[in-house]
Amino acid sequence: MAPPIVPDTQHRGTVAKLSPLASDLVQLARFDRPIGAWLLFWPGAWAIALTGRAVARWDLLLWFALGSIAMRSAGCVYNDIVDRDLDARVARTRARPIASGRVSLPVAWGFLLALCAVGLIVLLQLPLLAQAIAIASIALVAAYPFMKRITWWPQAWLGLVFSWAALVAWPAASGRFEAAALLLYAGSVLWVIGYDTIYALQDIEDDALAGVKSSARALGDRAKGGVALLYAGALLLWAAALWARRPDPLALLALGPVALHLGWQVAGLRRDDPADALRRFRANRFAGLLMFLACLAVGTAA
Template structure:
């Protein structure tokens, strides 16, 4: 794979990461897959961990659950990289017109289009290898995400609600994890998935506030532009729905108020974000968006901790 110009750091990547110390020839590909922006790997994988933890309420956990969690993590890395590569292939002309994305490898010309397609195929093959190690019910569920992934890059051109489509896509691992651990798609997993769609609606609205001006100039749609000054109210509403659904999923899994309360730390984190959110503060918006790694960890850990109380 031959690059056409020097490697460039992308604006909202980590100030320093292992990507900056990687061999120069592969750095643009690591940036194309967003290895210098790891928050997305967490946000794709954590719903799967929450699904596994939710499925274990009442029955406990075993070595297989650790295996499913590891495979979910590996799959998140492979498929988030593939999804970002595909997204950048589709959006390369738009990215070149937005300050935050102008240094992405395809927009900046540090990776050729042909090389990007080859890199995408390699990542998809890695994702397929992970898929084949999951139990059959989880494999079948996972395949259902393909149309969502394929359609996402076009949503910002078609609807003011691309964040909703992203929510449907990014939280699919909750269904995969629940199916892997339980062998089926039950009501708790479906309730969790529905709630997490609203989580993404909230955090990606916060994230999109960074690009409102550039998006308006090039005609890209988003909930951040749609809501304008009312974005904090909408984000608060989305997070409230998500918190209620997370508690309802816990109750449905454990038939206990303790299982419902497992979502309380997650809900508190969402409330903290909503209270601090200021649409016109780009640096704050980025920081709040990244903090959702901790929010997702709180949810998965909360569900997993229920079993300790049930055994006490």
């Protein structure tokens, strides 16, 4: 009998060929949905690139990539442990391994510890300042799954968490902390709130029935305009970060491609089309790449 597969997997054929336990662990860690790892990785990669050290510290980019995969997966396991009852009441998530009862809590906790061990290996590769900043994020990460029960804007908390790599990567690459890192981080926070609002449009009806709060529900019919404002704010803060590194109007032109891409996401966004919302959300891996190229160009020239 084929193992159950969650609806939004991106590698259904591969997952279907695995044993039931392997399939469940792959889905639990979201290895079959790598978009989250990409989104966690990009802010750190931007910071490394904007310091001008991307080529010299290519190894650091690889360590951050591994850390992004491990810690995003660990976060997903922890989130599913905490949200198992809520997930069972939402159509898109009720097939998740813990919510459906296919993976027990002891197995999930053991898997979580194994993923955290990989994250610890990555942490030990960083200088002390970067290590301290990374450890400071633990409280934010631990609190995130509870935010949807407390605030209408859990996406804002996710923005703080998913952008944290920018604050870690800057001193890891340069050995110091600069204002540009904070500007890059703040812009990333708004970007995350924007794309996760798009993601939340998929579940807006089920979330209302389950009592789950989200920015998509808070904004309602104004979701498109809200995302547009968030993306505009992100671009302004990123422009300030690039200017802090290279005060030259030409440097700001590097943001042109990512600005056009974010504009495309907003222009065709529809509140009543979950499939399109998922497609536009996943497109942010390319937005992240375009922003990385902008930071690489400016950081190299600075």
